[in-house]
Amino acid sequence: MKHLLIVVVATLVINPLNTFAGANYEVKQGDSLWAISKHFGISLNALRQANNKYDNLIYPGQSLIIPATITNEEKELLARLVRAEAVGEPFAGKVAVATVVLNRVDSDLFPDTIKEVIYEVSPGGYYAFSPVQNGQINKAADADSYKAVEEALAFRGQGQGSIYFYNPVTAKSDWILSRQVTIQIGNHVFAK
Known part of the structure; x- marks a missing residue:
């Protein structure tokens, strides 16, 4: 016993x-x-x-x-997305990428779960995040990406409300360039 x-x-x-x-x-x-x-x-x-x-x-x-939290599977998926989207970016940029996903989950404009947000497909048939389209989402996350997810969860709801991010050098959409910029970190611009 x-x-x-x-x-x-x-x-x-x-x-x-x-x-x-x-x-x-x-x-x-x-x-x-x-x-x-x-x-x-x-x-x-x-x-x-x-x-x-x-x-x-x-x-x-x-x-x-203690309110309900995300599952370990969702954390893993989010960390893999962070690694794929923010490889080579500063830690704050990794946190901001995870925050965008969490902000989308909390927004009425997007699906209600991390998995649904990450795998969302636009009416034009494109995934919301290019690593889903190109398969990078399937690569293992690194330690910094897991830490960034934990940090984003701890600060959830305290950011500037970013629900988009893009690299202004490679962005091809005039629409994304029209969004209100909240912050720039490394090579990414975050917007709402």
């Missing part, structure tokens, strides 16, 4: 995202809202909203609601 308890506790610690999504978490000494949001792969805003918190004050023993 003691061995079973250790296995259950170890499982909870090793795989917290699947276990605690949409459940409660007991605050431990040294925890912060930022650290908890990053640990569970949710945005700080989502954690605050789920707990009606408007400040950063938490205390050991307090119970927090």
